[in-house]
Amino acid sequence: MHGAATSSELGVYAYAATQVKKAMEATHYLGGENFVFWGGREGYQSLLNTDMERELNHLARFFEAAVAYKKKIGFNGTLLIEPKPQEPTKHQYDWDAATTSNFLRKYGLIGEFKLNIECNHATLSGHSCHHELETARISGLLGNIDANTGDPQVGWDTDQFLVDIQEATMIMLSVVRNGGIxxxxxxxxxxxxxxxxxxxxxxxxxxxxxxxxARGLKNVAKLVEDGALAELVRKRYQSFDTEIGAQIEAGKADFDFLEKKVKEWGEPKVASAKQVNPNKLIFHI
Amino acid sequence: MHGAATSSELGVYAYAATQVKKAMEATHYLGGENFVFWGGREGYQSLLNTDMERELNHLARFFEAAVAYKKKIGFNGTLLIEPKPQEPTKHQYDWDAATTSNFLRKYGLIGEFKLNIECNHATLSGHSCHHELETARISGLLGNIDANTGDPQVGWDTDQFLVDIQEATMIMLSVVRNGGIxxxxxxxxxxxxxxxxxxxxxxxxxxxxxxxxARGLKNVAKLVEDGALAELVRKRYQSFDTEIGAQIEAGKADFDFLEKKVKEWGEPKVASAKQVNPNKLIFHI
Amino acid sequence: MHGAATSSELGVYAYAATQVKKAMEATHYLGGENFVFWGGREGYQSLLNTDMERELNHLARFFEAAVAYKKKIGFNGTLLIEPKPQEPTKHQYDWDAATTSNFLRKYGLIGEFKLNIECNHATLSGHSCHHELETARISGLLGNIDANTGDPQVGWDTDQFLVDIQEATMIMLSVVRNGGIxxxxxxxxxxxxxxxxxxxxxxxxxxxxxxxxARGLKNVAKLVEDGALAELVRKRYQSFDTEIGAQIEAGKADFDFLEKKVKEWGEPKVASAKQVNPNKLIFHI
Amino acid sequence: MHGAATSSELGVYAYAATQVKKAMEATHYLGGENFVFWGGREGYQSLLNTDMERELNHLARFFEAAVAYKKKIGFNGTLLIEPKPQEPTKHQYDWDAATTSNFLRKYGLIGEFKLNIECNHATLSGHSCHHELETARISGLLGNIDANTGDPQVGWDTDQFLVDIQEATMIMLSVVRNGGIxxxxxxxxxxxxxxxxxxxxxxxxxxxxxxxxARGLKNVAKLVEDGALAELVRKRYQSFDTEIGAQIEAGKADFDFLEKKVKEWGEPKVASAKQVNPNKLIFHI
Known part of the structure; x- marks a missing residue:
């Protein structure tokens, strides 16, 4: 009712710890390879009666204890957190991939967990599923996918089966870029x-x-073989594939150096982003 | 058009660096104490034509160079980032306080920046203003406040003057808890x-x-003197103000220990959160 | 599961009719003065498997039968429909006040029903509660108010007690303008x-x-006595409180006449709407 | 700034009338067949400084005058209103298809106008484009389509070109059902x-x-030839394709009659709506 690891009641925290302990033992016994924390009520209904800082500290202690127990029993599976922004709570602490990453970084847990991205939770948090997958991927946190979808015009979780091949194509694009999951x-x-x-x-x-x-994966195979999407992106950034670009990307271009260059070059020109072209590649396969 | 520090064009990156350099010099010369980065177009319109990882790396290099330049010229003011989720972009990299904190932590910039919270941007990202202020505060990142409000039923930034005394009271609650800003x-x-x-x-x-x-601040003075709101929160968490609570909060309560306690205690009882009471305190001052 | 009066199953339609019949008899027997139709599942989850036209026709037949039965048993209470946009359905036919009015007008039922406005349903449909009340009021359809509120950042019905005095003031403004309800x-x-x-x-x-x-009502009393809000609105429209304004409002100013006037007058000037002033009156009482 | 036909200034009303007059004359002269009213600022920013009833009355007078002028000059084209919910206004009077229909019915203008549905405006009002098209169609009001799309996660009008074939299929489904537009x-x-x-x-x-x-239209041709989608819908409602169904639909089944039937039949059974099946037909063409 008030969360488990973030409950205001110590007894609930302890009870939840015991439940996770048992579930982890069972997972280990059964040869499980993944263990997902779905923090569906770890959040608040009203910030006015909530000590958010204390609750988040408790959540960190809880995850630290889970990591310690995992090591103690020799369970080598991946620990995953599933971001979800709200419903039934007003605010859930694992709001989205970036928020969950921030939590993991703040408490020094970043190497111990990956993320389980659900497309319906992505859209509820105001992001596309593809955005959440890429946000996780570029931080090395993409670990699992709940392949459910929702209605972007509906403000709660409907957990529908994903039938849209274009959306599946974008999901698979992240999976392939990730080298699988x-x-x-x-x-x-x-x-x-x-x-x-x-x-x-x-x-x-x-x-x-x-x-x-499956059809999404086949589409990605076509996109990869065809190369047009990757080429379009490569071209957009080609000004950075230069000597000065390398300097900037290596952190060796300070403001004095850049000002000198601007004086040489004058006002920059900016190319069109050709927005409809990548959409065509995805939607008209 | 495609952002400044996250532009796909190196020339724009360099041009923006020069503009920030000049603005920082002017701020320093004029005795300014704060310097806000408003990344209003640092984001993407379409993820399909965007290399998000590379753009974020560029943004980090840009901020590193800004920090280096600040130190070089002896400017001691606070550097601030103003989170904003979208409009005119589909997705802006400084989405909200948690997303921006994640970025700062990932790139080792967490000690160099604070956040400038705007209430209208808070509501656009799906959060209350109070949530964003508290999220910044508990990470030591609350640095400045843009006291504008918006309409929660409107999906763009309207930057209206804040006239709601209750909202002002909640804002001032965060400011007072922060020891001022x-x-x-x-x-x-x-x-x-x-x-x-x-x-x-x-x-x-x-x-x-x-x-x-001002009326919000006066209300907070009353709330602090009266003590009812703080007392209500204190009571909710009092089970942690115990010896075992201290053990948990110190990270010394492992799963084995907690399981033993649960066997002693049985199923936990959970008290009512008395949700309407804090609202009454805020809304009926 | 698929609605009552709009169910795809005739048996459900008949069963629902019998339930309404019994409820109306009980209301009549007990001296009830209002009878609310809450069409919480009269809508669709997917438009693709739905014959919306046929379902709406059935709904009209159902309401006609209810009106006929009311007259037959001599029940003189008000029949009310409670608009609600969604949850648990994707789309509910009584979406908002305007949609429900449209339905009543299309099927010739406009004189037989009033609306029961709920503030939480108002915000879910993208409108302020005040907007829904005014939309009902100016069509003579404001019949009852469910005084619950919700969180504008939450996409489902939370039915919280209304504690915000400013919102209550705006609600009471509509009630007083309506001459009570x-x-x-x-x-x-x-x-x-x-x-x-x-x-x-x-x-x-x-x-x-x-x-x-109650405090909302007291505030409205002050606003009415003070007269500043009414005066502000009166002034905005005073150009219509003229001879030509009366002609336009009586439908006697055709395009030829207006063109002649424009040639006399030239480009119009437009006064400021002084947007913050009415907010001050409501929020700083 | 405050609208045209709904401006608080009489001079603006007259000026707008003259502009419409000229535009209609030009349309007639050029052999135009459609004339769209895009009421992009006919609405309010704040309901507190607005006399919504008076503004809507003015709008009706304006449209009546437009109809009269159309007849006077012998222009036989279709007059259309384009619903749009908001942006830049907080609330626009032509919010969606149902709201606009309600307005036309209230003021006796229902036979004189059709609707111009834009998909991006549909999603901004919280509806699917298909919903808005069907709502217009079943009232005989579907007159034209602005084939732009937007991002359902963005709260303003982006007017992007529609590239999603599945969405195009659903749009064309309404067009074909309408017998063309x-x-x-x-x-x-x-x-x-x-x-x-x-x-x-x-x-x-x-x-x-x-x-x-075009590909949407081809898909609809396949769907029509195949017949599976129509058959799926027909089957859902087949309990109404009976003698008693005909009685209900003719308004000849009163509550007493239905109660008698329920006593014969007992509790109704309800078949599955088979929600994923129509999606499969649309998304996997």
Whole structure:
């Protein structure tokens, strides 16, 4: 009701620790390779009755204890945190990939956890799924994907099966750039929908979900072979693939040096970003 | 058009560096105490044509060079970053306080910058202003406040003068908890509104804005003297103000220890959060 | 699961009709003065599997039958529809006040129903509560108010007690302009919140809710006596309180006539809307 | 600044009338077949300084005068209103298709106007484009389509070219169900984007936009020939394709009759809506 590791009650913190302990033991016993922390109520309903700093400190202590226990029992699986911004809470501490990364960095836990990105949670936090995947990826934190989607015009989690091949293509683009996500993978949050109730519906939904991801992967194969998308991006940044670009990227271009260059060059010209072209590549495969 | 420090064009990067250099020199010459980076176009319109990792690396190099230049010229003012999630870009890299903190931590810049929180940007990123202020405060990053507000039902920045005394009270609560925000302070983004055009309007708006903040501060004085809000929060967490609570908070309570305690205690009881009570304190002053 | 009057199943339609029949009989027997239709699942999850036109036709038939039954049993209470945009459905047919009015007008039911406005539903549909109340009022449809509020940054119904005196002032402004709302009134959707669980909480919440509305009414009394808000609005439109204004408002000013006038007058001047002034009146009472 | 037909200034109303008069004359002279009213500033920034009822009355007088002038000069083209919810105003009176229909019905203008639906405006008002098209269609109001799209995670109008074939398929589904939309059609709001600036970009964008709509139309042809989508919907409602269904739909089934039937039948059974199946048909063409 008030969270587990961030509960205002010490008894709840201890109880949650015991539950995680047992679940981790079972995962280890069964040969599990991933262990996801879904902090669905680690947050607040009202900031006015909440000591956010203290709650976040408790959460850090909890994760430190989980890491210590993992090492103690010899469990080598990946620990994952699943960002989710809200619902049922007003604010959940694992709001999005960047917020969760910030938490991990602040408390020195960055090497111990990866992220489990869910597309429906991504859109609820105001980001595209692709954004959340890339944000995780470029920090080396992309560990697993919940392949559910939601309705961007609906403000709660609907956990629908993903059927949009274009969205699947963008997801797979991040996965391929990441060199795969093993030992993580994809999983469907397969709950019965209130209005779609035949057993058959669940079968069909799984088949379509898998088929959609597969077609996304095939599309990425085409995009990679074709090379047009990568070439378009390479060209946009080619001014940095130069000697001065290398200096800047190595942190060796100070403001005095850059001012001297600007005096030589005058006002910069800026090329068109050709915004519709990459969309064409993704949507018209 | 594609950002400054995160532009795809090296020439723009260099030009922006020169502009910041000049602005910093002027600030120093004039005895300025704060220097705000408003990254209003540091972001992307389409992730498909964007190398987000490379752009963020460039942004870090840019800030490093700014810090180096600050030290070189002996400018001792505070460097601040102003989070803003979007508009005109689809995604801006300084999305919110947590995202900006993550960036600063990742690139080792956390000690060199503070945050300039704007209430209108807070609501655009899906957070209350109070949340953003507290998020900055508990990481020691609260440096300045843009005291503008927006309409939570409008998806762009309107920069209205803040007239809501309750909102001002919550803002001042963070300021007082922070021990003030000097050398930072409050500033109004005072732009002419398209439909409110008399010179007199700007005067009245400034007066009301200042008056609102002053009344917020007076309310906080009452809240602090009265003590009811602090007492309500203290009570919620009192189970941690114990010997075992101290052990947990010191990182000395491992999962084995906690499991032993749970076996002693049984299922925890959880007290009501009394959600309406703190609201009454704030709204019915 | 698929709605009641708009269900795809005839059996559900008939069952719902029988339930409404019984509820109306009980209301009549008990001397009830209002009868609210809360169409919480009259809508669709997916437009692709939905015949929206046929479902809306069924809804109209259902309401016609309800009106006929009301007359048959001699029940003289007000029939009300409560607009709500979504949750749990993707789209609910009684989306907001204007959408519901459109439905009533299309099917010739406009004289038979009034609206029950809930502030939390108003904000979910992208409108302020004041907007929904005024939209209902100016069409003579304001019949009852559910005095619950929600969080504008949360995309689902939270049904919180309203504690904000300024919001209550704006609500009461509409009520007073409406000449009261009898035989309707205010009601609280008083549900237990998951995290605020003491019996005492419900008492306090009711007291605060009533107190807030009462203070709103007192504020409106001051605003009416003071006259500054009404005067500010009157002045904005005073160019229409003229002979030509009367002609336009009577539908007697055609395009030829207006063109002639424009040739006389030249380009119009436009006065400032003085946007912060009415806010000051409401927020600084 | 405060709107045209809904301006608080009579002089602006008259000036706008003269502009519309001239534009209508030019349209007539050039053989135009459609005349769109884009009420981009007909709304309010603050309801507190606004007499919404009076402004809406003025808007009705303005449209009546436009209809009268159309008849006077013998212009036989379609008059269209383009719904748009907000930006730059907080609230625009032509919020969405249902709100605009309500206005037309209230003022007896329903036979004189059709709607021009823009997909980007649809999503800004919290609806899918398909929803807005269907809402217009089933009231006989679908007259023209602005084939622009936006980003559902962005709260302002971006007027991007539509490249998503699945969305185009749903748009064309409404067009085909409508029996076409002549004399209206499709138009692109072709503005230069700030970051996509080559002349070539505009060409490519138009080509992709047209190609996308064409592929949408081809997909609808397949869907119609295949018949699976129509069959899926037909089956959902087949309980109404019966004698009693016909009675209900003819308004001949009162509550007494339905109660008798329920007593015969008992509790109704409800079939699954098979939600993923129609999505599969649209997304996996």
């Amino acid at each position: 093993a030992p993580g993978g994809f999983n469907f949050d397969a709950k019965l929908r209130r209005e779609s109730t035949d057993v058959e519906d669940l079968f069909i939904a799984h088949i379509i979900g898998m088929d959609t991801m | 000097a050398p930072g302070g409050f500033n109004f983004d005072a732009k002419l509104r398209r439909e409110s055009t008399d010179v007199e309007d700007l005067f009245i708006a400034h007066i009301i804005g200042m008056d609102t903040m | 009898a035989p309707g009134g205010f009601n609280f959707d008083a549900k237990l919140r998951r995290e605020s669980t003491d019996v005492e909480d419900l008492f306090i919440a009711h007291i605060i809710g009533m107190d807030t509305m | 002549a004399p209206g059609g499709f138009n692109f709001d072709a503005k230069l984007r700030r970051e996509s600036t080559d002349v070539e970009d505009l060409f490519i964008a138009h080509i992709i936009g047209m190609d996308t709509m």
